[in-house]
Amino acid sequence: MxxxxxxxxxxxxxxxxxxxxxxxxxxxSGLSLSQLARRTGYSxxxxERYFDGRLLVPFEAAEALAGAVGADPVRLRVLYEAAADARRPARAAPDRPPSEPEAGAGEPDAPPELSEARPQASRRGFARPFARPLPRPEPRTVLIVLVSAVAGSALTLLAVQPWQPDPVRLSTAAAATPAAVPYSCHYTRSNGLWFAGNSDTRTDLVEVDMSGAEVAxxxxxxxxxxxxxxxxxGHFGPLTELAVIREQQAQHLSVDGQVGPQTWEALRG
Incomplete structure (x- = not known):
């Protein structure tokens, strides 16, 4: 490495x-910088500036690098978008547009008999057509429709019985839920080294997506x-990975997000 x-x-x-x-x-990839430049078209x-973090690499160049080693482009795209969002300056909130004047503001008052007959203007200035009143339904028709709707809902509830637990669903959910492994930190110091009571390893490689006592x-x-x-x-997720990166930076180690002998030594010392 x-x-x-x-x-x-x-x-x-x-x-x-x-x-x-x-x-x-x-x-x-095993490529040198000059070979990488020829393959991607970037000098x-x-x-060198991309790998030092001074500039954000264009995604096309990063994608070409990933293609050389068969890396997952979806994971790379997610990481790139997060980095691009972090580099992007915060946008200022747009000014609030002035409120629109109320309809009819500034127009001369019209006589009552004319104002009642004149159609109201819409926001864009087009006149709304006169609305023809709809006929009122018969009370008996309304009652029949309401009774039919209530009866249909009651029959549906009786057939489905959502208040009854589904034994198949409960058994499947119970089988799919793994038992949580409890981990805790009991710090002790021996021969100048710190231990937390979960593992005494000082050399095992621990990296992303691993789980177990070493991760705890x-x-x-x-x-x-x-x-x-x-x-x-006990699970090596993104937050644990970022914490490892910060520790490696603080100890001036090789920043790779993985925990090997050097990182273990720095953490236990």
């Missing part, structure tokens, strides 16, 4: 995550270092 320069701490975490993803694709100096240990140590991983649930 290439030895990358630590990213600036002033960068937004979304930008950092996208740059880290680009660096990982570059490492996986090697531009790619990592989350506890990040929390002890003052960097929130989003909770102690």
């Amino acid at each position: 290439s030895r990358w320069k630590a990213l600036s701490e002033s960068l937004d975490p979304a930008v950092i995550r996208f740059v880290v993803e680009l660096r990982g694709l570059k490492d996986s 090697a100096s531009s790619w 240990e990592l989350q506890c140590l990040l929390q002890r270092a003052g960097i929130s991983p989003g909770g102690i649930d």
Whole structure:
């Protein structure tokens, strides 16, 4: 894996995550900067600025890099959009348009007999046609329609019985819900190293989408270092990944979002 320069701490975490993803694709491709420039059409100096986080890479160039290693374009697009939103300056709220004058404002008063006969003007100035009154339905017809509607609703409720629990649905939901694994942090210090009571590993590679006691240990140590991983649930998700990136930046380690021997040593020290 290439030895990358630590990213600036002033960068937004979304930008950092996208740059880290680009660096990982570059490492996986095995391409040099000059080879990458020939393949994407962007100069090697531009790619240096992209990998340093000084400029946001155009998505077409990032997509070409992903295609060289068969990376998931959907995941890359999501990370790119988040980074682009973080780089985009906040837009000022548009001025509120002036309120429209009320209809008829400023017009001379018309005699009552003329104002009653004149059709009202719509907002765009077109005259509305005279509305012909609709015939009133017979009371008996209205009553029949209402009684029929109520009776139909009652029959539907009796047939469906939504208040009764569905045993099949309940059993399926119970089977699909995994049992939660409780994790907690019990900090101890031994031989100058910190442990949280979940795992004593100092070398195991832990990365995104992994779950288990090693991830819970990592989350506890990040929390002890003052960097929130989003909770102690034993799952290496996006919040835990961002916390790892921040720890690697603070310790001037290679920023890749993965936890190996160097990151373990920094967290336990």
